[in-house]
Amino acid sequence: MTHPRRVFLMAIAATGTALGTLSTGARAQAKVDEKDPQAAALGYAADTAKVDAKKYPKHAAAQTCSNCALYQGKPADATGACPLFAGKVVAAKGWCSAWAKKA
Structure with missing residues (x-):
């Protein structure tokens, strides 16, 4: 027993x-690949410093995935989930054209 x-x-x-x-x-x-069709359509860059300023004139260097309202990681995380890229993570230092200031 x-x-x-x-x-x-x-x-x-x-x-x-x-x-x-x-x-x-x-x-x-998996991390989002910048060449992924969804990422390319949104202008995703894994490093906000490498965003094409001519193509995205509203981009500012201080805008990163980690301070975006859509970012689901913790502030200290190197990567985090984003609902725009289901099942993948984005770089905290990344950026895309859907960036929205976190409240």
Whole structure:
């Protein structure tokens, strides 16, 4: 007969392993490629300093993905999710023409 305490401890261990795998998987999301059709259409650049000023005259150097209202990463993260690029992450220092000031 299996002891209830042993079952409980095994369940805790399994849950911890599963959560660790999920969080690692979330961090391993693919980065948006600047040549991706959606990224190209929005003028996405992984580095805001490399945005074509003639093509995007409203761009300002201080505008980055990390200070955009759409950015879902934490301020200190190097990358974060963006609803415009489902399943992929954008560079915190990146920029696209959909940039909107974070409230």
